[in-house]
Every structure is written in structure tokens, then in C-alpha cells.
Amino acid sequence: xxxxxxxxxxxxxxxxxLRLSCAASGFIFSSHGMSWVRQAPGKGLxxxxxxxxxxxxxxxxxxxxxxxxxxxxxxxxxDLEMKSLRVEDTALYFCARRGLTDSGAQAYYFDQWGxxxxxxVSP
Amino acid sequence: QTVVTQEPSFSVSPGxxxxxxxxxxxxxVSSNYKPSWYQQTPGQAPRTLIYSTSVxxxxxxxxxxxxxxxxxxxxxITGAQADDESDYYCALYxxxxxxxxxxxxxxxxx
Numbered sequence: 001x002x003x004x005x006x007x008x009x010x011x012x013x014x015x016x017x018l019r020l021s022c023a024a025s026g027f028i029f030s031s032h033g034m035s036w037v038r039q040a041p042g043k044g045l046x047x048x049x050x051x052x053x054x055x056x057x058x059x060x061x062x063x064x065x066x067x068x069x070x071x072x073x074x075x076x077x078x079d080l081e082m083k084s085l086r087v088e089d090t091a092l093y094f095c096a097r098r099g100l101t102d103s104g105a106q107a108y109y110f111d112q113w114g115x116x117x118x119x120x121v122s123p
Numbered sequence: 124q125t126v127v128t129q130e131p132s133f134s135v136s137p138g139x140x141x142x143x144x145x146x147x148x149x150x151x152v153s154s155n156y157k158p159s160w161y162q163q164t165p166g167q168a169p170r171t172l173i174y175s176t177s178v179x180x181x182x183x184x185x186x187x188x189x190x191x192x193x194x195x196x197x198x199x200i201t202g203a204q205a206d207d208e209s210d211y212y213c214a215l216y217x218x219x220x221x222x223x224x225x226x227x228x229x230x231x232x233x
Contacts, residue, residue, distance in 0.1 A: 046224060109214065113170075
């Protein structure tokens, strides 16, 4: 069974830093891109970042230069280092797995989701 | 700044059919954008319904179908049931590793 378990959320002051982690199990971690998607309270989903299987990293403009995604294929984890946090970064952060095509190639959708970890940025 | 657009809300009668759309503030959506659709109920993680425009994810009932209608991606629910009442989000792949979600559509079944 695929499991994605996020941790690391909490209350942080504006300008602070926080590191989120997602522990994956039940699948071949190194074969999948891994992403972070967030949802502000009462709002919609927002893609934040993806760590690709070949090491590429991709970011939404809203977090570029402040957030860093990293993955450890030996530990089956993907982390999101968040710096210079703003009130508008307050959200539930989901870890999401990128899907594969029938032939095993990278596909551009999210096929498995964690339950999320809450980040609150407040003075 | 390109925005992915969705209807804010839709109401459908039990047993009825509803089509949600996913567009771009500038330009047309094609299968090249790899449209995908997600269902989310309050307090829950999203559930993947459709990917690559029209492929149903494992375990998704066939009353959910995806397509391209005109210049938008579309999700059609045929024979709506009470537990289809949820928020629905589309996502598009914009290239260069970038994905974008629409603002979501709240579907009410009544």
C-alpha cells in the first residue's frame, strides 16, 4: 500500500524557516517525481514544487528563491526547506506522488496524496 | 500571468449530468497540457479522478469522464450521486516542470 506521511509543520513567525518532510513507502520511490501541493485555509490547491527523478527541481513563482525541495532516494523521503516565510504561506502542505504512464515514463499528474501537514505563519 | 479557470460552483440533481470545464485565461487547453482532475471533500486529501485528459484513475467509477470540449478540458459526471458533492480541481502541465491548478468548482447535488 502506498503511503505518504508528512511531518514538520507548525507555527512560525514571518521571516522564519521551517523544514517539511515526507516519508514514502509501498512503491519504488526513485521511479517517481515527488511534489508538494499546498492549500490555504478555505482556498484551492496550489502546486508548490516538484523534485524529478533525474534530480531536476521546479518551483512555483510564489516560492522560487525561498523554498528548496530535496529528495533522498536511500531514505525514501522528500523534504521542503522553507525560508523567509510569509503570512501568505500559511497552508496545509500535501506531499503528492507524480504518476507514471502505462510504459513507465514520467506523467504529469499527481496519483497519490498524503494527508498534509499544517504550516501557520503568524506574528 | 496565465490563470487556469474553473466555474466557481455548479448544482446538479441526483441522477443528472454536469460538465465542469478547465480553461486558460489566455489560450486554449489541449491534450498537450495533460489535464488532470481531482475530487476533494472537506477535511480530506484530494483524490485523483482523471489524468492525461480522459484516463480514469484506478477505482474511479465510469460515471466520471474527461474530454476536451472546444478550447477547454472538461469533466463530466453522468448520473450524479449524493456522494459526488465535493470540490473538483483541474490541473494543467505548463511545461518545464511547472503545474498549475484551477481555482476549483464546488458541486452541489440536490
